[in-house]
Amino acid sequence: MHAAEIKKLFPLLDQHVNGKPLVYLDSAATSQKPYTVIEKLDDYYRRYNSNVHRGVHTLGTIATDEYEGAREKVRAFLGAASTEEIIFTRGTTTALNLVARCYGTANLTEGDEIVITPMEHHSNIIPWQQVAKATGATLKYLTLLEDGTIDMNEAQTTITSNTKIVSVMQVSNVLGTINPIKELTQLAHKHGAVMVVDGAQGAPHMKVNVQELDCDFYAFSGHKLGGPTGIGVLYGKKQLLQNMEPYEFGGEMIDFVGLYESTWKELPWKFEGGTPIIAGAIGLGAAIDFIEDLGLDTIKAHEQELVSYSFERLSEIDGLTIFGPKERAGVVTFQLDDIHPHDIATVLDAEGIAVRAGHHCAQLLMKWLKVSATARASYYVYNTKEDIDALKDGLVQTKEYFGDGF
Structure with missing residues (x-):
């Protein structure tokens, strides 16, 4: 199916903004939702809205089957061994914080090391800063090469026998850098460390198999792959999850409650306290169905084509600098002369x-790039070469508006 046809499956994209046809190039922040996801959410609320795991009535049974059915879809999507390894969370941020608090704080001590990179999203920096403060562990950073890729030779000496967690x-x-997760996992495991992967920008755009990667934890968000906001996933190896204590306590996650002691349910429910994100999980299941019908290899190839076309078209603009490596996912981050990125975005929005x-x-990465901010176009299944043509024309207009050499 051509991207122009796919675009018709996303109702929000069929509109005008400021009197012009909408060109949506912000999917790295959040993707748009296809009809099938919206209809699935509507169906839940209209037809079988009920809590899960509790009642024996018909609506509760349907809701539970759909909710746990979505967990199975996620398991298959990630290539996990068991649904016990799939924890529903509010998103990638919550999933990473869960690992930091429930594994990191409990297992690290003074002298241990946590290794991350300067390119990380704040959600994969701040939790580890807090773990380091709480435990006395040392936070270390891998070195980036000039093109924004990880220096894997240097990584051999940065990751040591003192390293307990690598999170990338x-x-x-x-x-748009695609990091060598499998190789980093092998290096981490060689030194007895666990590997945590922030998959927020990975899972929506490429085929992921956590068993092949052999990572210990993998986190992603539903809203970046066509699903609802407020739903995410933490994959964790069963043995690690079994040995971790939950950090959110209440209904749903308990087995037995006594006056002074309580016990937890088995996996995965011991990490899902309270009424779970039922509609979000069901909507995520529908989103996974949608993108798997398209094919993740097809999605990746389409985005690679858009990136190549972006380099071709945007390089025609004098004074435009694109940051990052040539081989990348569907993200193009740039500067245009000395025009502030907010001014660029404002003119483009018009x-x-x-x-x-x-x-x-990603303030650490901005510092590494020696800039305060950048503009970013990010692509997904519904973007076309015509969208990039519109971006190029808009940037030329921006340049003219502010005057060459501004």
């Missing part, structure tokens, strides 16, 4: 073109 994003939300401007929750 699969794909940079700024540079033309109906939605891009991101700012530090993208």
